[in-house]
Amino acid sequence: MTGTGGISLAGPVLVTGAASGIGKAIVGRLTPEVAVLAVDRDVAGLARLHGEFGDSVHAVPGDLMEANAIDDLIERAWDLAGSIRGVVNCAGIYPVTPMLEMSIAEWDQVLALNLRAPFAVMRSVVQRMIDAKVGGSIVNVSSSASRLARPGIAHYGASKAGLNQLTANAAIEWAPHGIRVNAIAPGLIATENVMKYARAAGQAEHEAKLARIPIGREGQPEELVDLVQFLLSDASSYCTGGVFPADGGLTLGIPSY
């Protein structure tokens, strides 16, 4: 099967967090050439996705915080498409709470969705790939926050740093099966949700954030999708275990004297 841009993708791709933001942009890039299994807890958002992108989108509603339901969800997805050859673990939450005010419940929620769910999704898909004797490619959506500490995001930063290392371990374990695992680490990406935070924080704080980005602006979700498609495709056949920054240079250092 051929993806847009002439890059070859092996077959159906499962995208979590598909109903909005970065996940939705990735769905838009892959369809209609590739069948997409769109996973999200936002059922109305999945219906809109189908309306916008058509029949190559298969909605797979589910809550990825429910670890014990993930294997059933993947079985449903696999049966819908007959196979899964690519995965994008994009669902994530990013609440901002100083550590001394952070409840155990909030910590657990962030880790459950941002770190445990990608593990459970990968484990379930990869077992089926191995049983079906097919290879595949997995892309985990990490964050610049996996490397840059910032007040209020201890749980988020820890979850994304964990996701980087999970990516490396998965890459090593599954390379013999022809399954590659990489991550992307976006910086400040102007999704609706992020811009809601930015508006709440005020213009001055937003401009201070932009001043720390060498490229001098936030990125758009559409600026990540070619990288994701590249990592899903055979064009990246010698890449595994990598964490690819897409952050306008944010994590390089301090962009002023």
Ligand SMILES: NC(=O)c1ccc[n+]([C@@H]2O[C@H](COP(=O)([O-])OP(=O)(O)OC[C@H]3O[C@@H](n4cnc5c(N)ncnc54)[C@H](O)[C@@H]3O)[C@@H](O)[C@H]2O)c1
């Ligand atoms: N936007 C940024 O600046 C940025 C930067 C770095 C990394 N990221 C990462 O990119 C990913 C997407 O971010 P975004 O800004 O597009 O977010 P978003 O809020 O726009 O989209 C997240 C999607 O995940 C879904 N979701 C949330 N909880 C879920 C659950 N329990 N089960 C199933 N689905 C669930 C939501 O319904 C939503 O559709 C996240 O993992 C985030 O950490 C975002």
